[in-house]
Amino acid sequence: MVKRSLLSWGALLPLLALNLFPFAVVLDTIHRRGSGGDVATFWIGMWHRTEIGAALINSLGIAVSTALVSTLVALPAAYALSRWRFRGRRAASQALLGSQILAPIMLVLGLSQMVAWAGLTDTRLALIGLYSTFQIPFAIWMLRGYIDAIPVELEEAARIDGASRLQILGLIVLPLSLPAIAVTATFAFITAFNEFVLALTILRSPSNFTLPIRVNALTAGRYAVDWPDVMAAVMVASLPVMITFVWLQRYMLRGLRLSLGST
Amino acid sequence: MRRGKSTTSLPAVDERHLRNRQMLFLLIAPSVAAAFFITLVPVLLLVRMSLSSVSRFGRIGDNVGLRNFARLMADPLLPDIALRTALWTGSVVGGTLLIALPTALVLNRRFFGRRLAQFLVLAPWAISVTSMAVVWRRALSDEAGLLNRLAMASGLIERPVIWLGSIPASFAFEILIAILVSVPFSTVILLAGLSSIPSEISDAARLDGANAGARLGHVTLPLLRPFICVVLIFNIAYVMNSFPIIWILTQGGPANGTDILVTYLYKLAFTLGRLDEAAALSILMLGALGVLTVLMLRMLERPAHG
Numbered sequence: 001m002v003k004r005s006l007l008s009w010g011a012l013l014p015l016l017a018l019n020l021f022p023f024a025v026v027l028d029t030i031h032r033r034g035s036g037g038d039v040a041t042f043w044i045g046m047w048h049r050t051e052i053g054a055a056l057i058n059s060l061g062i063a064v065s066t067a068l069v070s071t072l073v074a075l076p077a078a079y080a081l082s083r084w085r086f087r088g089r090r091a092a093s094q095a096l097l098g099s100q101i102l103a104p105i106m107l108v109l110g111l112s113q114m115v116a117w118a119g120l121t122d123t124r125l126a127l128i129g130l131y132s133t134f135q136i137p138f139a140i141w142m143l144r145g146y147i148d149a150i151p152v153e154l155e156e157a158a159r160i161d162g163a164s165r166l167q168i169l170g171l172i173v174l175p176l177s178l179p180a181i182a183v184t185a186t187f188a189f190i191t192a193f194n195e196f197v198l199a200l201t202i203l204r205s206p207s208n209f210t211l212p213i214r215v216n217a218l219t220a221g222r223y224a225v226d227w228p229d230v231m232a233a234v235m236v237a238s239l240p241v242m243i244t245f246v247w248l249q250r251y252m253l254r255g256l257r258l259s260l261g262s263t
Numbered sequence: 264m265r266r267g268k269s270t271t272s273l274p275a276v277d278e279r280h281l282r283n284r285q286m287l288f289l290l291i292a293p294s295v296a297a298a299f300f301i302t303l304v305p306v307l308l309l310v311r312m313s314l315s316s317v318s319r320f321g322r323i324g325d326n327v328g329l330r331n332f333a334r335l336m337a338d339p340l341l342p343d344i345a346l347r348t349a350l351w352t353g354s355v356v357g358g359t360l361l362i363a364l365p366t367a368l369v370l371n372r373r374f375f376g377r378r379l380a381q382f383l384v385l386a387p388w389a390i391s392v393t394s395m396a397v398v399w400r401r402a403l404s405d406e407a408g409l410l411n412r413l414a415m416a417s418g419l420i421e422r423p424v425i426w427l428g429s430i431p432a433s434f435a436f437e438i439l440i441a442i443l444v445s446v447p448f449s450t451v452i453l454l455a456g457l458s459s460i461p462s463e464i465s466d467a468a469r470l471d472g473a474n475a476g477a478r479l480g481h482v483t484l485p486l487l488r489p490f491i492c493v494v495l496i497f498n499i500a501y502v503m504n505s506f507p508i509i510w511i512l513t514q515g516g517p518a519n520g521t522d523i524l525v526t527y528l529y530k531l532a533f534t535l536g537r538l539d540e541a542a543a544l545s546i547l548m549l550g551a552l553g554v555l556t557v558l559m560l561r562m563l564e565r566p567a568h569g
Binding site for chain 2: 032113220
């Protein structure tokens, strides 16, 4: 066991070193900042100089809305795909997996025209709508895996006891799917929180910027980049997802596993 | 693998059957409508733009037939960029699988600190690709930075190097970063696959005298096949469309030397203002992707043996 442990860690070492390298760069850059007083002064100054606070609020708002909307729309469809036998059901399952390949970047030009027509250019609402819709196939795919694992016998027993469809949904399926809903919403949250291309295309005014766009704006097209500030901003931008990840990693992995099982 | 077979296979009275259908429609309609809306409308807009002359502000003018496609085909940059996209996708997807598979095999066995190791392997997942690219840009452009100090200390280079100054070095690093970003998700899927293989099968092979290599080649890998396919599908989709790494590190430069199709598409549309040609390029890419997707889904359909 000791030998195997050493071998395992040894085999993983190069990858782990590469994974930890960016963290080291962030800390190194902040540590080597030239002038600028003590730690607290630096962080407070950074917060004002980079306007990261407003971006954090925008990102959180957009990501939470996306998580809610996409999960709510996907849930009934996932239930239907799991429980109904109908023509085209297999094709629908394949389309779910296939649609993963249709990334926003391919459609970005058409999407930005669509947003312009709707008069929603430079709004956070447009991003919520686009993110939610793009997230739906993945959300259905995730939720279906979970719902498949809930025994139908429970629902049948309830029906025999005289429960209506709505009662079955509300009292049996919904409570049992809550972990799945949480996991699916978390994935949607992370995706929306980190999205880059659509936000870059649709947002114009700095007050609407999300975190990735704000971080990018701190570096792109500038002659003098204040790197310690940027690295600190990156830390702020990464913190929410990092916390979510540490907290929910186990459930996220279990959710993916279930969804894969039913593909 | 699936449970839950009986909801509608119960002998159904016609009326209940009908109600069931209506319910099905109600449950699925919002998702289907949203999916159609988000794909069909932009695709139709793209088709229309690709067949018209479009001003740089997005005003759609006369129908010009296939002129935009012809111009695109005459673009001297495009063949190189298409080739580079293939190189990019191939090396990132291949590299990811080459790293993720052994990593998953190691993590699937019991050893001291396995949970910590798994957490560290998955850590890049928690950081946005944008942030990752910005941090690497700093690392690669900083003469006194950590990368140069480490490389000098280990004797790899004699003087600090500005890595982003050269095209091959930039592109190589972009590939490396893309691999690092893709490894966590791929490892998770492969781990899920490994945990679905009953240990009895491997034990039986061991009793029959198969050594570790034979067990891997004849038992584990064939059973892992569907999961490897899922990894390939997700990664090919993700990597071909991967925009932020290259955009943030080099914006496709210097001199279009690190452009792939999606960065060039974005440049055509939003930097150069050639919206009609960009629309034509989008249509071509969508067509190619459609073919690729169908092929990959076929691959997933085929059973592991035969």
